[in-house]
Amino acid sequence: MNAPLPSQLMPKLEPRNAPPELIEALKARFGDRCSVAQAVREQHGRDESPFDVPPPDAVVFAESTEEVAEVVKLANRYAVPVIPFGVGSSLEGHLLAVQGGISIDLSRMNKVLSVNAEDLTVTVQAGVTRTQLNNEIRHTGLFFPIDPGADATIGGMSATRASGTNAVRYGTMRENVLGLTVVTAGGEILRTGTRAKKSSAGYDLTRLFVGSEGTLGVMTEITVRLYPQPEAISAAICSFPTLEGAVRTTIQLIQMGVPIARCELLDTNAVRALNRYDKLTLLEGPMLLMEFHGTPGSVREQAEMVQEIAREHDGQDFEWASTPEERTRLWTARHRALFAALQMKPGCRAVTTDACVPISRLAECLLETAAEADAAGLPYFIVGHVGDGNFHVGYLIDPARPEERELAETLNRQVVSRAIRLEGTCTGEHGIGLHKMDFLLDEAGAGAVALMRSIKQALDPKNIMNPGKIFTWQ
Template sequence: MSDHVFERITVPEPLLDTLRQLLGDRLSTNTAILTQHGTDEGWHQASPPDAVAFARSTEEVATIVKHCAEHQVPIIPFGCGSSLEGHIAAIHGGICIDLSQMDQILEVNAEDLDCRVQAGVTREQLNQDLRATGLFFPIDPGANASIGGMAATRASGTNAVRYGTMRDNVLNLTVVTAQGDIIRTGNRARKSSAGYDLTRLFVGSEGTLGIITEVSLRLYGIPEAMSAATCAFPSVDAAVDTVIQTIQMGIPVARIELLDELQMKAINRYANMQHPEAPMLFFEFHGTPASTQEQAEQVEAIAQDFGAQAFQWASRQEDRNALWAARHKAYYAAMNFQPGKSGMPTDVCVPISRLAEAIRETREDCDASPLTCPIVGHVGDGNFHTLILLDPNNPDEVTEANRLHDRMVERALRLGGTCTGEHGIGYGKLNFMQTEHGDAYLAMMRSIKQALDPHNLMNPGKLVPAESSH
């Protein structure tokens, strides 16, 4: 529960009138709508905008931005509201541009393995639409997020170890700039050396440089075969050593997830399962029938070298689903482990050689705390999350949760990592930016922000720390 106090601007009535004229009842100042648009799935205080504009086209977004710019009113883009670090909070007030009605899949180029969608398309909608083509879009951050939001936060998830993150899978973007101009950041060529990589500049920019309205994505053929495996380890170190060797041998695993002992206990209790209450790895393999079997055999051999027990392997869909059921229940199991408590999610990422150390020290820290914190990791990338369970109305628990979180981030930075592998900064992690990046990096971020958004109207107060903040 953040205790920041921000100055809010007052949105002038003439701007609201203009927008109402443009959008009719697609401009809303209804309290419930405002509250919904100021509330994400994270931990931070809700900050409703002054109005929500439901846009239906890139041109409409451009027009709204121009009107807001004329009145110097902040603009906050909104996809699904599934972000976690206050990204969509209107902390300085202003107009929220809701892109959820921009939900058209504009092109699917099956031969080129790419597609073009409006920013409000969700990843589940996209994959449902793609099914008939034999293609899929692999990035899976858990939530059924919008593609625009996923691009804006540089999202990833469980299968980034094979398919990369949004950084790797966005081909190009259509963006409305702070001036209300429309830019296409690239074309459909798979690679190009023609100009600054504006695509990558906007991926992860969290709405602070402009508004992403359309996204071209790489797609992949649905694998001919998929198989899954699970196994339990005597220690987190043994599990992580298995991961390191798997990656180093170049075995192209699609997913490697670690669930720690406490997380397994939470799942057994929540879902009445009988898994070993020990660190477990969950694998998924994509390829031909022969290659997925070979991958599983190679991984089993490695895992056994590190003392794995109860190695189970499945290739039929229903058996795979049964094996992975525990992983899919991890979040709700953790949230329900202590009834009545909320969860503060964390998201550090370290070089894989330091992962065992990072998780072990985190585990010790949490075990020494009165709070309970199950751990889940996308370990192929060195990324892991604790869910710190706490009563948000108990100030001592809030302080303790923040202390644990701060120490996790300090530890990750000391080990050569980052404060966020995939959730982003929003305003929730703004105070880690100085330590992670240092003065010269932040000065360059501020120069770019100032050059592209000189009046600081695009999602102000997010991602780019103010100069006075250190």
């Protein structure tokens, strides 16, 4: 069966555009911080997904939790959607105004509110980016490890339950968000969680909002965990003659409990793209890019153990990047893998997967996926946070050729079906958004999705909070 095109995946929703009186009320309150300019609206109506959706009716640049609450109260009065916006780096259509409405831009809410170095916590406004946060706390000897690649905001990362390259050691946003300030659909300001390391006080509302993709409320302040900067850091690359050797090495080192901080896979296509884009000289074959954190002795011990495991799977000796400059260059290149791959087929777009499976099933899932992509003949690349069992395939398509997009969506669905069959998930870190609504139903089942819907309907009875995402209203 042919997979539906992105335009066919769009939920059929009636527009609920902002009436003139709402726009006038917002302009009267926020002045030039409420924009209806076409260019501003279009900027806030696009992300990295393949969907083409009309922009929001207006954009409000909020500067405080109280201002967010004012916007939401006005929108609620007119039953008009509100869509939170960070930096626009989402991949699954999270920020698209599928029914029109008001985009609330949180980028000006970019203050680090309090650093509690003794307790290893920090509280920030939602518009603070991960790079900004780490720059501002560097003097404390602490750092925030969640690293999804894009310089996303902490609010956006919380909304999608992001993770990234460091998750194998430090976890995801789920484990690292301690508390939130949230504006609900009625414009009420809630505070969830505390700075305490644990709590048994009632329902865990923090975890309810983390990963909710803006469908339950607007997160405006976030308290997260920090970690001591490692005494020693070393990065290394290891090339393999086969993709299977790289994957088997990863599985074995995780099963043996090696406390590796980062373990990233790049297939031959990804390495070739990076060489051309970043002018590197990496051996063009399947590769693991790894990083070790700890004391000098523990880092050396970890590296020796991993190198021994790699040799069992025909891995070459490590090439080390021991200076901060060398490490930064390697990880910057890894984060630019998508853009590098796009240059391999000028004018193309990428349809990306985000499967995650139990580590014991990673080889089966990833190798079958690669064989399937080779047989299809569509240009592709594979990268992955394989220490978590999470990998991404980017299928490179010509947007002017519907048959290529259809083939990419077919391959994407086959990857997801395989991951679910192997007791994994359709999304390890990108979220559901618009693109994966059907996949969530396949993964969680109708009963679980109905329960999610009932929570949404109880907290947001007018369905104004980022509607049309994760699941349908009815």
